[in-house]
Amino acid sequence: MTSNALKISGLTRRFGSTVALDDFNLEVGIGELVALLGPSGCGKTTALRIIAGLEKEDAGRVYLGDVDITMRPANKRNMGMVFQSYSLFPNLTVEENVAFGLQMRKVNKSQRVNRAHELLELVGLNSQSKRFPHQLSGGQQQRVALARALAYEPEVLLLDEPLSALDAQVRANLREEIRRLQLALGTTTLFVTHDQEEAMSISDRVGVMNHGKLEQIADPNTLYNQPATAFVAGFVGVMNRIPTKSQNGYVNIFGKDYEAQFIGSVSEDVIALVRPEKISVHASTVNSNAKLLMKSFLGSSTQLTCQLSDGLVIHALSDSQECNNLELGSLITLQYNSKKALVGSV
Amino acid sequence: MAPLRTKKSTSLIARVFLVCVGILVCLPLIGAAEFSLREGGRTKHSFHAYRWIFEQEDFSKTLLTTLQISLVAVFVTFFLMVPTVAWLHIQGKRYLRFVEVLTVLPLIIPVVALATGAALALPAWIQSSKYILSMMYVVLAMPFTFRALDIGMRGRQLDILVAAARSLGAKWWSIIFMIITPIILKSIFASIFLTVALSLGEFTFAQLLHWSTFPTWVAVAAQGNILGATALSVSALLSAWLLLFSFTFFDRKKQNEAK
Ligand SMILES: Nc1ncnc2c1ncn2[C@@H]1O[C@H](COP(=O)(O)OP(=O)(O)OP(=O)(O)O)[C@@H](O)[C@H]1O
Numbered sequence A: 001m002t003s004n005a006l007k008i009s010g011l012t013r014r015f016g017s018t019v020a021l022d023d024f025n026l027e028v029g030i031g032e033l034v035a036l037l038g039p040s041g042c043g044k045t046t047a048l049r050i051i052a053g054l055e056k057e058d059a060g061r062v063y064l065g066d067v068d069i070t071m072r073p074a075n076k077r078n079m080g081m082v083f084q085s086y087s088l089f090p091n092l093t094v095e096e097n098v099a100f101g102l103q104m105r106k107v108n109k110s111q112r113v114n115r116a117h118e119l120l121e122l123v124g125l126n127s128q129s130k131r132f133p134h135q136l137s138g139g140q141q142q143r144v145a146l147a148r149a150l151a152y153e154p155e156v157l158l159l160d161e162p163l164s165a166l167d168a169q170v171r172a173n174l175r176e177e178i179r180r181l182q183l184a185l186g187t188t189t190l191f192v193t194h195d196q197e198e199a200m201s202i203s204d205r206v207g208v209m210n211h212g213k214l215e216q217i218a219d220p221n222t223l224y225n226q227p228a229t230a231f232v233a234g235f236v237g238v239m240n241r242i243p244t245k246s247q248n249g250y251v252n253i254f255g256k257d258y259e260a261q262f263i264g265s266v267s268e269d270v271i272a273l274v275r276p277e278k279i280s281v282h283a284s285t286v287n288s289n290a291k292l293l294m295k296s297f298l299g300s301s302t303q304l305t306c307q308l309s310d311g312l313v314i315h316a317l318s319d320s321q322e323c324n325n326l327e328l329g330s331l332i333t334l335q336y337n338s339k340k341a342l343v344g345s346v
Numbered sequence B: 001m002a003p004l005r006t007k008k009s010t011s012l013i014a015r016v017f018l019v020c021v022g023i024l025v026c027l028p029l030i031g032a033a034e035f036s037l038r039e040g041g042r043t044k045h046s047f048h049a050y051r052w053i054f055e056q057e058d059f060s061k062t063l064l065t066t067l068q069i070s071l072v073a074v075f076v077t078f079f080l081m082v083p084t085v086a087w088l089h090i091q092g093k094r095y096l097r098f099v100e101v102l103t104v105l106p107l108i109i110p111v112v113a114l115a116t117g118a119a120l121a122l123p124a125w126i127q128s129s130k131y132i133l134s135m136m137y138v139v140l141a142m143p144f145t146f147r148a149l150d151i152g153m154r155g156r157q158l159d160i161l162v163a164a165a166r167s168l169g170a171k172w173w174s175i176i177f178m179i180i181t182p183i184i185l186k187s188i189f190a191s192i193f194l195t196v197a198l199s200l201g202e203f204t205f206a207q208l209l210h211w212s213t214f215p216t217w218v219a220v221a222a223q224g225n226i227l228g229a230t231a232l233s234v235s236a237l238l239s240a241w242l243l244l245f246s247f248t249f250f251d252r253k254k255q256n257e258a259k
């Protein structure tokens, strides 16, 4: 017995000389929303397509609950999928699109129409049920695609960057809607994206992928504050990489020593990994160690771009009120505000 | 942007152009139709020549044969070409250009060579059936049917639609009939029309393989009766137009339903 809804082990897939997936492992719990985050070309779509049965693996297994479904054809897997590009059937109405999965399952007409309307109600598109896909906006089309993928209560919902074709406002709204629906229906969901804000904001756990491998999987908070690898540290959120020296388990940042938390091997020449919000900025003429290059107002906070005397550019995040008096080009003092510091190898 | 031409003058030019083309196309047809209606002299008109057609015993016999042959050819084309071209668009995009070149071969290879090849290579049971011509017409029409279907599928993102349908639980035949066929209906009609038109007009193959079809009968009949032959070609043309119009009409109706 396991409590996993979905388990993937040792998945490998090559396209010619490119390795799209390299011994990829993942477990998704029942009712959990897991996001797969990674740079373009790291194998996210390939992983999702193999799970859905739309792509063949070279090696590895896919389990649905305790059942090995590696050999099961796509149309027997009972998974719902929403694609990156618009995928509604142009010859069918919105209602017929949503009911399509039920029609394939031989559900009778009145039942499937009822169910289609139920789901269209959930995504707020009941009034559009008689329209055709080309008469809808992009955001509406993806909502219908979501309703279509959920209509037959799939065991797993697979979302392949469903929001990437939409503009920022619609994206933000729709991602919250996806989360709301997912929680309401309790559907186990795997959500692929290369947008970290998207991944971090709605997921129970986020898996960071690189070069076809899972680098780390954890809840958003852990991922942000305790990255397991240098790649994760650099990929998730903004991270300053400051070359420095380590000695007896301590590293020097902006002239002061901090206890080092090593990611990877311990060595003398290291890179200190510092989040912008952990850096405080003060105006000063004596003991200054940097110069203010730019201020980007973000609302309640402001991003400060600073240059150390050795030329390295550092990003800091400051309360907008507090940094109001700092002038561009002025001399400043940077200070790292934490007891410990994450340290990666060069 | 500078206004190039007002809408009105553009539509006027378009209309004049249309009328000129119309006259160019219609005049010979009208002439032929008029000629086929003559009875003896220039002045007296009747459906004499058309009545003659129906009086010919072989007319209905050969027409029926040809229609049977073309029906089979249409079915084979549909069940062979639609899945093939669809597969090329879904999974075999890299073979698309190669197959496109391949489909031109029937235009390049002389018909005599094809006929000889068919007589040598195909199994005896099909050799002895008139439906060998259906197979040949499928091949002969391939340069056109392939292109019609190819164009219909281009830019339709069939790969994603098929992936979506598969994940929704659709079997392959449901995908072909419920998704692909409706989307490329226009192209399917076009290829059906092309196949039928080809079967109704193909002479060489039928002659070489010794089958008596509608075109071979027309060739014989035309030698004896010039008026009858003209009447035949006029009615063949009219039927072809009727077929085309019915497809267009059906398609319009579909589109109106969609609105
Ligand atoms: N059908 C294919 N043929 C050849 N190479 C492929 C194919 N599909 C994917 N690849 C390669 O496999 C790698 C992973 O592709 P994949 O589409 O999974 O990336 P991704 O993480 O989804 O990227 P993106 O964020 O850009 O969508 C890429 O290098 C890609 O070029």
Ligand SMILES: [Mg+2]
Pocket: A044, A045, A046, A084, A161
């Ligand atoms: Mg992708």
